Structures are given as structure tokens and as C-alpha cells.
Amino acid sequence: MALALTLGPIPYHWSAEEKRDFYARIADEAPVEVVYVGEVICSKRSPFFDRELPEVIERLERAGKKVVLASLAEVILKRERAMTAALIESPDHEIEINNNAGLFHARGRQHRIGPLINVYNEHTLRFLAARGATHFTLPAELPREAVAVLAAAARDIGVGIEVQVFGRASLALSARCYHARAYGRSKDNCQFVCEEHPDGMPLKTLAGADFLVINGIQTLSAGYVSLVDRIDELRAIGVGHCRLMPQRIDMVGVAAVFAQRIGGAIGPDEAAARLLALDLPAPLANGFWHGVAGERRVAAVP
Amino acid sequence: MNRPAKKRPELVCPAGTPAALRTAVEAGADAVYCGFQNATNARNFPGLNFTPDEMAGAIAHAHAAGTRVLLAVNTFPPAGKFGLWQEAVDLGAELGVDAFILADIGVADYAARVHPGIRRHLSVQAAASSPEAIRYFVEEFGIRRVVLPRILTVGEIRALADEIPCEIETFIFGNHGLMIEGRCSLTNYVTGLSTNMDGVCSPAAEVRYDTGVDGCVSTRLGPHIIDRFAPGEQAGYPTICKGRYFAPARGEAYYAFEEPVSLNLAPLLPELIAAGVDAFKIEGRQRSRAYVRAVVAAFRKAIDATLAGGRPELAELVALTEGQRQTEGAARTKRWR
Structure with missing residues (x-):
């Protein structure tokens, strides 16, 4: 089966200009078929980019990309509830649901399920598919064995399975903004300090080890997930789409390496080497895929 | 939902072991929650939880005292292992539990279809924090009560109570996780x-x-x-x-996330009852019998005093909090966020 590359939503608070430039390069140069756009982490950030969004979408679509609108991960406030409800009414685009509140609105309509919805097993998958879900990006912590069972179930009922193959793993969500907290502020009074860390705010342990990364209410892995040397496994178990999560690095270069690996132009070892040659600021990890500590990097079995 | 004033909220207490269950029943629990000895519940610790035989005995003991037993089947079965969760639900039904506490959509669907006569509560692990999310679970799986995430203010809980067609249970005391339950893989990242x-x-x-x-x-x-x-x-x-x-x-x-403090909402009891909370949950299935006895008894007194129009006594509860430090968490003000 053909494997397609996708680009997940930008998790961090980049300026509108940075986002516009980023997507222009993606449109022109990145071999990805699908691009997920929209603010997933913080409803306060949305207004900065909302104005630019139609133009960015048009640019991506002119370049032949399919654009999917991603919904907020956390929905508590009135404005967050309204944003979620409004997104479902988007007439021209598919949407990806990232909070249970979105499931309420999306029932009976075609929609996608994002990685921040807990789809851990085939029963949940079938239930949601019966309500209109057509495509599932699975939680980052699911091991290969579970993904294989889900992919088989998805094939039986004709829905898509997508797995994150690159970028920081989302590890936790909170109602509290840890970016604001680091600066002695509260979420309502944050002054958007998260913009200072376009690749997330690093947390080191008392021993000085790179450990976690803060992005507002989200906690991410310090390491970048990479399954670039597991593409054959993904294909064999029936995964159809591979998601790259945006980081503040050469994402076009990352996409090119994955595309070459998927197309067979380079082998797993060379792909891994080329990825590392992009001078990544974080170590690579694939532990979740192997059912061990997510931060570990398990060597490929020759 | 229209609510009669000053209804008597249920006190829901942890039962990590049969002995803790008996202790909680004696100390005045209206309901206890517990789980089987496996991955089907969110306190899968060595030495905790119930064998099927122990569960049968515990249910008989609780029911004889008029205490309800809520079975936590509140984790997310990975694909290929769903059978274990199915067995937990079936066994709970056979043994006569009063309600299931559920989080996974697949498990909730199974319980609703196969055991429609047994009450279903939505676990905090399901992370339903808006009226829409809660109504989704109510409409799809006949959820009768939602256990709210520990991230809402009293004002938000009051507003929510008017918008949802089910009972509300809130955590009131105990260990205070900072991440939204059911949406945290930090432990897996490291272990x-x-x-x-x-x-x-x-x-x-x-x-x-x-x-x-x-x-x-x-x-x-x-x-x-x-x-x-x-x-x-x-x-x-x-x-x-x-x-x-x-x-x-x-x-x-x-x-970076929170000081090591313990949740204690006892000072907010009157406000929470007025907001429409139907049940108060005490965390701590991993705790000793002495702890369970002290906390359950203190909250029994505090709730009864509040309903009688007084203010709850708090001093004895403060002594039980981790490191003697306590917090009202997110409940008092949005500034916590």
C-alpha cells in the first residue's frame, strides 16, 4: 500500500509572519500530501493567525496539498466551545477533532480523529467510524502491536490510519499554562511568553538532562520521535499516512528524507543518518513504538 | 437540570483493599469505589485491588450496610487486549456492582449494550470538561454521572450543572495530579x-x-x-x-508544574453543594486504613455539618494532607491556570 506523508498542525506559538513563511515553503517544496492547520493548543493564540489562515490555505491548495482544519485540544471556556462548534461548520474543509467536545458536534458528519483523542482499541475505532469518522491519527504512545490491530480493523471498515513518525511527542495536557507559570504569570495574564520558545521551553532535570518541553498547557518530549527507519514496518501493518510534527528546524529537509525512504530511494540506515545530518537540536526516540520507555531509541533489528 | 436545594450529596470513598473497604463503610461512606487486580483500573499497584472472590465478599458487606459499590474499569484497553476489560465489566455485573466507572469509548459502549441495567459513571479519565463533551457521553452511552476533571472552578461547575443531563461528582480531597487525567503519557515516556x-x-x-x-x-x-x-x-x-x-x-x-501539595476542597463544601454537586470523591485507593478512616469520618462530619447549616471543621483534615500543605487547586479561581 502507498504511504503518504502529512504535516501535523504547528503546536508552538510562532508569529503570523513566521507561520505564513513556513507554509509557503511547505507549499512550494515539501513532499507532503496533507497539511493540518489551525491552533490546537491555546485558544488565546488563535486570533493572531486567523486572519492569515484563508490565504495560507489557498496557497497550500494551489500547490496541490489537501488541507485539514484541526480543532482545539482543550475545551473549557465559552470561546473554546464556540470555536469548536464553529469549526465543525466549515463548509469547504475536512476537520480533525482533538477534544471530546468536538465529537458531540461531529456526529453524523464526516470528520477525522486527531492524536489527542483516546483511540486505543478497535472497538473505539469502530464506534467512532460508525458516527462519521473516516481517518484516525493514533495517540503517540501506542505500541506497534496495538497499531497493527487497529490498522487491520480500519482496513476492514475502510477508514484511514495515520501515525506520527517525526517530531516531539505530546505527553500531557493541563488546564494550567506552564509557560506562564515559569514567568510567574497566570494563563489569563500570560502576555504570550510562549512566543519566546518557537521549539518549546526546555525543562532539564536537576542532573542537567534534557527531559521535557513546555508549550503552554502542553508538555512534550524533549526527544524527537523518529520512525524513519521503521517505514517498512508501518507499511507492512497497513498504516496509510505518516505524520511529521512541525519543529523549528528544516522541515522541508525532514520531509524530503522521509519521502526518499518511503519511495525506496534510500534505505533505513541512510535515512536515519540523513535525518541526523540535518543538525537536529534533540536526540531521536522511538521507544513508544517498541513498547518501552518512550524516550529510548531502540536500534533497528538488521 | 433542575435541582432541589440542599439535597444530600453522596460521599464516595476509596477502597484499595477489602480491609479499606470495610473501614470506609464503617466510617460513613455512602459509596465506595474499587477495582480488580489488573490493568483495567487506574490504580494498578502491587498489593492493591480485589480478586473476584474478594469483590463478591466486599459487595455483600457493603450492601448489608447500605453502601453502594462502584467498579472502576477506567483505563484504555490497547487494541488486541480488549477482552480483559470486557471480562472486568461482565464480572462486575455478575457480582452485583451498583455502577461502572468508565473512560474508554469502546468499553462504555460494551457496558451500555451488554449490561444496560447497571448504572454507568464517566471516569475523570475520560477528561470531559465541557457540557458538549459530557452530553456526548450521556447521549451515546447513557452515562448517569460524570466525575469532573480537577480543573474547573466552582463557578464553572455551577454553570455546567445547569447544562448537563446527569449527576456531577467532584474530587474533594487527596492526591492532586496536575495533568488532565486520561491525557498524560509522562510515566510511559520514562518507564x-x-x-x-x-x-x-x-x-x-x-x-x-x-x-x-x-x-x-x-x-x-x-x-x-x-x-x-x-x-x-x-x-x-x-x-x-x-x-x-x-x-x-x-x-x-x-x-515547573505545581508544588507538592494535596487537594483539600473542604472549605468550599457549602459552595460546591450549592453549585449542584451530587457526589464528593475522596482520592486514595493506595492509602492505609487509618488514613481512610480519618478522612472519611472527617468528611462525613463536614458534609453533615454543612447540610445542617454550619461551616465544616477543617483542622483534622489539614493534618492528613501530604507534607501538611494543601491547595484548593483550580476550584477557587481561574488564576490557578
């Missing part, structure tokens, strides 16, 4: 065991306390130092979201 799939947070087998030459105690989870304590200081259990870390904006290591 390879998943809170959602295996029911463990900071598993004891991965915890170490190292005393340095200076007498300081470093607490570790897996390979990582989570916190460090001066000689004589009480070393807290290493949980990632309660650890100290370095960040660029901070000169010194700090509690």
Missing part, C-alpha cells in the same frame, strides 16, 4: 508503562531514593532525578508532574 493502558502512574518498581554523601536525598523515576531533598526534609514520592526542573527563565530549579 515504558502507560497510565492509560496499564493503570500506573510513577510505578514503585521504577522509583529510587538515593542518599548522597551530603545527606541529600535524590528521588528518581527510571533514569531521571525528579526532586532532591535536604537532610531531614521529608522526601516526596517522585511523580513527574510534581518534580523540580531547570527552565531558561529561572535561575534555580523550580516546581
Whole structure:
């Protein structure tokens, strides 16, 4: 089966200009078929980019990309509830649901399920598919064995399975903004300090080890997930789409390496080497895929 | 939902073992919650939880005293292992539990279809924090009560009560996780065991306390130092979201997520009852019988006093909180966020 590359939503608070430039390069140069756009982490950030969004979408679509609108991960406030409800009414685009509140609105309509919805097993998958879900990006912590069972179930009922193959793993969500907290502020009074860390705010342990990364209410892995040397496994178990999560690095270069690996132009070892040659600021990890500590990097079995 | 004023809220108490269950029943619990000895519940710790025989005995004992038994089947079965969760639900039904506490959509669907006559509560692990999310679970799976995430203010709970067609249960006392339950993979990132799939947070087998030459105690989870304590200081259990870390904006290591404090909403009891809360939950299935007895008895008194129009006595509860420090968490004000 053909494997397609996708680009997940930008998790961090980049300026509108940075986002516009980023997507222009993606449109022109990145071999990805699908691009997920929209603010997933913080409803306060949305207004900065909302104005630019139609133009960015048009640019991506002119370049032949399919654009999917991603919904907020956390929905508590009135404005967050309204944003979620409004997104479902988007007439021209598919949407990806990232909070249970979105499931309420999306029932009976075609929609996608994002990685921040807990789809851990085939029963949940079938239930949601019966309500209109057509495509599932699975939680980052699911091991290969579970993904294989889900992919088989998805094939039986004709829905898509997508797995994150690159970028920081989302590890936790909170109602509290840890970016604001680091600066002695509260979420309502944050002054958007998260913009200072376009690749997330690093947390080191008392021993000085790179450990976690803060992005507002989200906690991410310090390491970048990479399954670039597991593409054959993904294909064999029936995964159809591979998601790259945006980081503040050469994402076009990352996409090119994955595309070459998927197309067979380079082998797993060379792909891994080329990825590392992009001078990544974080170590690579694939532990979740192997059912061990997510931060570990398990060597490929020759 | 229209609510009669001053209804009597249910006190829902932890039962990590048969002995703790009997203790909670004696101390005045209206309901107890418990789980089987496997990954189907979110306190899958060695030495905790119930065998099927113990569960049968516990249910008989609780029911004889007029106490309800709520079975937690509130983790997320990974694909291929769903059978274990199905068995837990079936066994609970056979043994006569009063309600299931559920989080996974697949498991909730199974319980609703196969055992429609048994009440279904939505676990905090389902992370339903808006009227829409809650109504989704009510309409799809006949959920009768939602256990709210510990992230809402009293005002938000009051507004929610008017918008949802089910009962509300809130945590009122105990360990206070900072991440939204059911949406945290921190433990798995470090240990390879998943809170959602295996029911463990900071598993004891991965915890170490190292005393340095200076007498300081470093607490570790897996390979990582989570916190460090001066000689004589009480070393807290290493949980990632309660650890100290370095960040660029901070000169010194700090509690990046929260100070190691324990949740105590006793001072807000009158407001919470007025807001429409139907049940108060005490955390702590991993706690000793003495702790369960003291906390349950104190809350029994506090709730009864509040209903009689008085203010709850709080001093004895403060002494039971971790390290003697307590918080009202998110409940008092949005500034917590």
C-alpha cells in the first residue's frame, strides 16, 4: 500500500509572519500530501493567525496539498466551545477533532480523529467510524502491536490510519499554562511568553538532562520521535499516512528524507543518518513504538 | 437540570483493599469505589485491588450496610487486549456492582449494550470538561454521572450543572495530579508503562531514593532525578508532574508544574453543594486504613455539618494532607491556570 506523508498542525506559538513563511515553503517544496492547520493548543493564540489562515490555505491548495482544519485540544471556556462548534461548520474543509467536545458536534458528519483523542482499541475505532469518522491519527504512545490491530480493523471498515513518525511527542495536557507559570504569570495574564520558545521551553532535570518541553498547557518530549527507519514496518501493518510534527528546524529537509525512504530511494540506515545530518537540536526516540520507555531509541533489528 | 436545594450529596470513598473497604463503610461512606487486580483500573499497584472472590465478599458487606459499590474499569484497553476489560465489566455485573466507572469509548459502549441495567459513571479519565463533551457521553452511552476533571472552578461547575443531563461528582480531597487525567503519557515516556493502558502512574518498581554523601536525598523515576531533598526534609514520592526542573527563565530549579501539595476542597463544601454537586470523591485507593478512616469520618462530619447549616471543621483534615500543605487547586479561581 502507498504511504503518504502529512504535516501535523504547528503546536508552538510562532508569529503570523513566521507561520505564513513556513507554509509557503511547505507549499512550494515539501513532499507532503496533507497539511493540518489551525491552533490546537491555546485558544488565546488563535486570533493572531486567523486572519492569515484563508490565504495560507489557498496557497497550500494551489500547490496541490489537501488541507485539514484541526480543532482545539482543550475545551473549557465559552470561546473554546464556540470555536469548536464553529469549526465543525466549515463548509469547504475536512476537520480533525482533538477534544471530546468536538465529537458531540461531529456526529453524523464526516470528520477525522486527531492524536489527542483516546483511540486505543478497535472497538473505539469502530464506534467512532460508525458516527462519521473516516481517518484516525493514533495517540503517540501506542505500541506497534496495538497499531497493527487497529490498522487491520480500519482496513476492514475502510477508514484511514495515520501515525506520527517525526517530531516531539505530546505527553500531557493541563488546564494550567506552564509557560506562564515559569514567568510567574497566570494563563489569563500570560502576555504570550510562549512566543519566546518557537521549539518549546526546555525543562532539564536537576542532573542537567534534557527531559521535557513546555508549550503552554502542553508538555512534550524533549526527544524527537523518529520512525524513519521503521517505514517498512508501518507499511507492512497497513498504516496509510505518516505524520511529521512541525519543529523549528528544516522541515522541508525532514520531509524530503522521509519521502526518499518511503519511495525506496534510500534505505533505513541512510535515512536515519540523513535525518541526523540535518543538525537536529534533540536526540531521536522511538521507544513508544517498541513498547518501552518512550524516550529510548531502540536500534533497528538488521 | 433542575435541582432541589440542599439535597444530600453522596460521599464516595476509596477502597484499595477489602480491609479499606470495610473501614470506609464503617466510617460513613455512602459509596465506595474499587477495582480488580489488573490493568483495567487506574490504580494498578502491587498489593492493591480485589480478586473476584474478594469483590463478591466486599459487595455483600457493603450492601448489608447500605453502601453502594462502584467498579472502576477506567483505563484504555490497547487494541488486541480488549477482552480483559470486557471480562472486568461482565464480572462486575455478575457480582452485583451498583455502577461502572468508565473512560474508554469502546468499553462504555460494551457496558451500555451488554449490561444496560447497571448504572454507568464517566471516569475523570475520560477528561470531559465541557457540557458538549459530557452530553456526548450521556447521549451515546447513557452515562448517569460524570466525575469532573480537577480543573474547573466552582463557578464553572455551577454553570455546567445547569447544562448537563446527569449527576456531577467532584474530587474533594487527596492526591492532586496536575495533568488532565486520561491525557498524560509522562510515566510511559520514562518507564515504558502507560497510565492509560496499564493503570500506573510513577510505578514503585521504577522509583529510587538515593542518599548522597551530603545527606541529600535524590528521588528518581527510571533514569531521571525528579526532586532532591535536604537532610531531614521529608522526601516526596517522585511523580513527574510534581518534580523540580531547570527552565531558561529561572535561575534555580523550580516546581515547573505545581508544588507538592494535596487537594483539600473542604472549605468550599457549602459552595460546591450549592453549585449542584451530587457526589464528593475522596482520592486514595493506595492509602492505609487509618488514613481512610480519618478522612472519611472527617468528611462525613463536614458534609453533615454543612447540610445542617454550619461551616465544616477543617483542622483534622489539614493534618492528613501530604507534607501538611494543601491547595484548593483550580476550584477557587481561574488564576490557578
